[in-house]
Amino acid sequence: MERSTRQRTAISSVIDAAGRPLSTQEVLDAAQVDVPTLGLATVYRNLKLLVDSGDIAAVTLPGDSPRYESTLHAHEHHHHFQCTTCKRVFDVHDCPGDLARLAPKGFTVERHDLTLYGCCDECPSPRKVLRPAGDARPEPGARD
Amino acid sequence: MERSTRQRTAISSVIDAAGRPLSTQEVLDAAQVDVPTLGLATVYRNLKLLVDSGDIAAVTLPGDSPRYESTLHAHEHHHHFQCTTCKRVFDVHDCPGDLARLAPKGFTVERHDLTLYGCCDECPSPRKVLRPAGDARPEPGARD
């Protein structure tokens, strides 16, 4: 049976409040505001538990360690967008649909994963705005 | 300047011959047939080198360590299919196209990644074929 501990509550709250998928480290940092003694192992254990119980969903982008988002905001089929400048991940609630036809003959498609990459609405596009070298740009993972 | 060593040649050949993306371990195993003394560190170093020189491309599926494929077979825009039973990855040379419209307003889409999941043409579909427990099923990564 699952108990309600300060740690578990803090971790859960942080993810519910984020509005976008958070990395393990982001969860730890944010939850330590509430529970400063919180350890990394506890975060890993609870993330796994919360995923299994269906309270949160793991978001795995290609070549990146997993992020976690509340299923409250993500119960429906959706995809993700990662800003190549600030590295943050956003939900995309649209879907091209009907992708089964892309598979080779004899292959059955049960599921798909789509990730868009580009520039979010808050970052200066590196393509459009050609700045002099050494110009300030948002740190990876900044914002918030 | 890059030298032509037995190790590098073996690694390169294995990837060119595979016809599908191979994991680091698969590359090591296959290349050790030619060069039994080949070490894992050498594989890592050469994969990085070959990626940088554009000879091979890294394929990163969500939540999985990278695989590598020859750019000879993969110079064009394409996607990937992973069989959920045997875990092997195949190329999908089709693309839904026009995904920019899915992004939120103000977001610019430069690139996208699509992964299909399902059952390949050689694995019995776990959905269709309900077998008795303990029945033989292809090992993950088997075949070849």
Add this chain to the structure above:
DNA sequence: CTACGTGCAAAAAGTTTGCAATCGC
């Protein structure tokens, strides 16, 4: 009170790096 949960530290797993020996050119 008892079992589940936590924190810490050690252990795994996967990847990178330092270094002396080796080999291509």
Add this chain to the structure above:
DNA sequence: GCGATTGCAAACTTTTTGCACGTAG
């Protein structure tokens, strides 16, 4: 011969696990 390359082992990084203590119910 010289410098790039290799193999091994040690160092790192990230995630998991063991264990004694703490705490919810």
